[in-house]
Amino acid sequence: MTDATTTTTTAPGGAGRPDDESRGSRFVRELTTGNAAISVLAVVLALVLSGVLIALTDDDVQATAGYLFARPSDFLQAFGQAVGGAYSSLFQGAVYNFRVDGFAAGIRPLTETLNYAVPLVAAGLGVAVAFRVGLFNIGARGQMLVASAAAGWVGFSFQLPAGVHLVLAIVAGVAGGALWGGIVGFLKARTGAHEVILTIMLNYIAFYLLSYLLRTPGLLQAEGSNNPKSPATLETAILPRLFGPGYNLNLGFVLVVLLTVAVWWLLNRSTLGFRFRAVGENPHAARTAGMDVKNLYLYAMLISGGLAGVAGSTQVLGTLTTGFSSGIDAGIGFDAITVALLGRSKPWGVFGAAILFGALKAGGYSMQAANGVPIDIVLVVQSLIVLFVAAPPLVRSIFRLPTPGQRRASASTKEAVVTK
Numbered sequence: 001m002t003d004a005t006t007t008t009t010t011a012p013g014g015a016g017r018p019d020d021e022s023r024g025s026r027f028v029r030e031l032t033t034g035n036a037a038i039s040v041l042a043v044v045l046a047l048v049l050s051g052v053l054i055a056l057t058d059d060d061v062q063a064t065a066g067y068l069f070a071r072p073s074d075f076l077q078a079f080g081q082a083v084g085g086a087y088s089s090l091f092q093g094a095v096y097n098f099r100v101d102g103f104a105a106g107i108r109p110l111t112e113t114l115n116y117a118v119p120l121v122a123a124g125l126g127v128a129v130a131f132r133v134g135l136f137n138i139g140a141r142g143q144m145l146v147a148s149a150a151a152g153w154v155g156f157s158f159q160l161p162a163g164v165h166l167v168l169a170i171v172a173g174v175a176g177g178a179l180w181g182g183i184v185g186f187l188k189a190r191t192g193a194h195e196v197i198l199t200i201m202l203n204y205i206a207f208y209l210l211s212y213l214l215r216t217p218g219l220l221q222a223e224g225s226n227n228p229k230s231p232a233t234l235e236t237a238i239l240p241r242l243f244g245p246g247y248n249l250n251l252g253f254v255l256v257v258l259l260t261v262a263v264w265w266l267l268n269r270s271t272l273g274f275r276f277r278a279v280g281e282n283p284h285a286a287r288t289a290g291m292d293v294k295n296l297y298l299y300a301m302l303i304s305g306g307l308a309g310v311a312g313s314t315q316v317l318g319t320l321t322t323g324f325s326s327g328i329d330a331g332i333g334f335d336a337i338t339v340a341l342l343g344r345s346k347p348w349g350v351f352g353a354a355i356l357f358g359a360l361k362a363g364g365y366s367m368q369a370a371n372g373v374p375i376d377i378v379l380v381v382q383s384l385i386v387l388f389v390a391a392p393p394l395v396r397s398i399f400r401l402p403t404p405g406q407r408r409a410s411a412s413t414k415e416a417v418v419t420k
Contacts, residue, residue, distance in 0.1 A: 026086075035344045042388030042393050043356065050381045052082040054373055058082035065226060086371045088328040093366020094359035104246070109362060111249040117358030118318070119144075119311035121256040123336035124354050125263050126181075126307030130195075132267060133300040134280040138306040139199025141333025142206030145205040146326045147312030149220060149247055152178030152230050155237035157315055159182070165236040166317065170255075173313030174306045180331050181305015182204060182298065189294035195301075203333070211326045239317050252314040259310065264347040266303075275301060308333070338386050346398040357382065 056062045060078040068075045092098060094113045104378065123140045130137035149330045151173030156170040184198045213220040214228040239250040253374045267273040278286040279296050315328050339357055343349030364378035388395050396403060 003189070005403060006151055019118035028115045036349070037401075038392045038395050039342055039344065039349070039353075039389060041399055042385055045388050045395065046381050047087075049384055051087065053380060054086045054377060055079045055082040057374075082371075086367050086373050088284045088371040089358075089367040089373075090137065090363035093365075093370075094363030096191040107177070108247060109366070111243065111247045112362040113355065113358045114253050115249045115358070116319075116361045117354040118250075118252040118256050119314050119332045120335060120339050120354035120357055122259060122311035122314065123308045123332055123344065124339035125256075125259060125347060126304040127313070127336045127340040128343065128347065128350050129263065130266070130304040131340055131345040134283060135188070135195050135294065135300060135304075137181070137184070137199055137295065137301065137304050138196060138334070138337055139181065139202050139243065139305075140311070140336045141310035141331075142199065142203040142307045143384050144312035144333050145178045145206040145210045145326070145328045146180040147173035147177035147309035148316045148324060149213060149315040152233065152311075152324055153304055154318045155233040155322075156231040159234070160236060162236040162260065165234065169237045169317055170256055170310070170313045173316070177309020177312060178302045178306035181301040181303075181308065184305075185298035185301025188301070189297045207326060214326060216302065226332070229325050232323050233317060237317055239314065248318075250314075250318050252318055255310065255314070259307065260347045260351045266386040270298070308336070311336070335382070338382055341389050342385055348398075 032069070055078075058078065061075065061082050062080045064071075064075040082346050083109075093109050095110050096110050100106050121336050123144065126143070127137050128138055134199070151169045154169040154172040155165075158168070160168065180202060185200065187193045187198055188195050195318060211228060214230060215221060217223065220230045222229055239252050241250050242253065243249060265273075269275065275291050275296055277287070278289070278291060279293055282291050286296075311332060312329070313332070315332070316324050335357060339350055339353045342353035342356070343351070360378045360381055368374045368375045393403075
């Protein structure tokens with residue numbers, strides 16, 4: 001019995017280290033079946049299916065499809081050129097442009113990607129914080145709009161020194177977003193109202209309130225203008241550009257990096273973050289443990305709204321100098337939900353997902369200009385990403401990945417057989 005057991009548990013080649021093997025197998029299991037792998041594979045699947053759609057809408061592909069069985073090589077060549085050309089333009093518009101001279105000019109698309117990602121990171125972190133507490137905050141749009149109004153009003157109404165003016169404008173935006181999110185948290189905690197209904201309604205209220213303010217002289221409408229637009233933000237309240245006038249990337253990127261670190265510490269290292277996660281896992285158990293669940297809902301929505309407020313502030317105080325309109329949110333509030341889902345509500349995951357979406361947006365315009373691919377294909381990619389992220393079993397079945405429990409169970413069964 002002893003000899004048989006020893007022979008079975010000894011590694012091939014005579015290296016009898018079962019602990020190292022189990023550790024290695026555990027690493028492979030986590031790598032192939034974890035949430036990060038599912039998110040990456042969801043992006044891959046979305047890009048593959050979108051490539052098929054790009055090819056099917058290409059004129060050359062449609063033309064060669066008419067004699068596909070006579071000369072399939074023409075169809076395959078046209079298919080490859082359509083997909084390859086589109087994604088090549090996407091890369092050159094989002095990461096590095098090989099068609100221009102000099103590194104400084106070639107790297108400009110990457111700075112545009114990061115610039116587009118700035119408000120997505122902030123708003124995505126806000127949605128992620130709410131998700132971790134078990135709240136579905138889809139009101140980032142309304143929180144951004146209120147924050148934009150507050151930050152913009154401070155930005156054009158006061159004559160202050162540059163540093164002080166910028167800080168006050170950002171603080172006003174954060175306060176506006178936190179106030180709008182706090183309304184949801186307060187009503188959720190005191191009346192039990194569902195946060196989804198509250199945030200939807202507050203999105204509409206924020207939009208029409210901002211529209212009214214932009215059409216009312218003396219409030220947010222520019223003096224002497226008939227258009228629903230605010231005055232230009234003063235230079236002292238504009239976020240400075242990081243690399244000079246040739247690039248749009250501004251100090252907001254540094255701000256959201258610091259925010260990502262802060263949110264990571266809040267959720268993973270602080271007592272408040274532990275309570276947030278406990279409530280998100282099981283509010284009844286958290287209440288039994290003595291946690292004030294109602295106040296935690298309020299705190300979470302205050303923080304969530306404040307982070308969305310940073311997104312609204314960077315939209316107004318970035319490179320925008322001609323005033324803003326009611327469309328200042330640019331759909332970022334809803335994209336933030338997708339970013340939080342793809343990032344699995346983890347701060348650095350949200351950061352990476354926001355950069356990916358920033359790249360899709362920056363490269364989408366280049367893809368449209370160079371290859372005639374509709375910009376709506378970017379929305380298709382985002383939608384497919386959400387579809388696959390929301391269906392991990394589908395991704396696992398396509399790539400034939402085992403579920404986490406299956407491999408553990410099979411390993412336990414083998415160990416039991418070896419012991420017998």
